[in-house]
Amino acid sequence: MKLFFDLISARTATQSVALDINQCIVAGWAGRDLAAIEHHIEELAALGVPRPSAVPLYYRIAANQISQDGELQAVGPHSSGEAEVFVFTHEGRLLVSLASDHTDRKLESTSVALSKQLCVKPVARAAWLFDEVAPHWDSLILRSWIEEDGQRVLYQEGALASLRPPAELIEGCFGADGMPAGAGMTCGTMAAIGGIRPSTSFEMELFDPVLGRSIRHAYRVEVLPEVA
Template sequence: MNLSFQTQAGVLNVDIRSLIIAGWAGRDRDAVEHHIEELAALGIPRPSAVPLFYRVSSQQLTQSAAVQVLGAESSGEVETFVFHAAGELYVSIASDHTDRKLEAHSVAFSKQACVKPVATVAWKLADVAAHWDELVLRSWIREGGRDVLYQEGNLASLRSPQDLISGFTQGKTTLPAGCGMTCGTVGAIGGIRPATSFTMELFDPVRQQSLRHRYEAEILAEVE
């Protein structure tokens, strides 16, 4: 999938040919267990291992501000999105938008069922690596006519990209060229629930910069 990012050095065009969703990526086992219990309340089975690396079609990536989803049982979750391009690693944000109804049947199939919105701005990973744990993930959903904080947590609660990359590549220090990986999420405030408007942010308190992206989800009727 061809994606285009605005970077400090200009526009970066990258062809993502392989997409990995790193699941259960929390650094704190108690926090991981909390997220597992959140999903268990929705009937979603426990993972077979922690972390897990789900393979999803790269064609599911989109930078559009408007997406379509089947039925009203899907929801977004903000994650850092690390990818290899032009000889180095970059970081942006993506939403692992997931069909929660299907997730109760198969997590892998549920992740494939929905598109994965991605921001249009990226940073070099090297520019934030030294203070990675201080970066903050946030998301908001539209409820009752206003934006409500849905997720918030710093990256110290999640495994580092280097840790996840090493786990996926069996010890290598970087992703293959054209490979992108989402690196886990933080818990939902008030529980996981669907919304048709989702705003996500990665905030850097050291550099006072943010990556942000908002998308609207059109619900398509389920026809049987």
């Protein structure tokens, strides 16, 4: 799958970057607070969602499920987005962008892996050099909004200090050799304000308060009928 990014740098002019993705990984259960993770696992288990076999857990997603379009299709009205940092390498450098781990919540109670695989993963069209944000990584802010009753509603917000750093996730998934070319990985998300719920509109932002810039992406969901 080919992705295209505007590489925005604080030191140089914006560059166009093309990337061939042949493997996509969603890093789940990626928070730093293990007690909070365990509490969340127990909450989901009460709803029928199976416990993860490991923490963090790396879900492999088909590369053809990645899209930079502003629209996606999903079967049934049960899916919802989650804003996540998206990391990948280009010419030996680690780059940072933004993605949504859009997931079918109805299927999630049967199989978390299948519920993630079923849905397209929207990715933004802008990226930053990791080296430029690494010194203040924990202060970066993830946000998302959904549409409810015709209103734009804040759905997620939190600093990356609550999530494992990407270097730790990369080593946990790929080993000491680091992320290979052609791989992309999402790096965990924030809790939904008011609880996880579906919406046909999803907007997300990765905000850098130190350099005063953002990566944003928005998409809409066309709900396809469930037929038997």
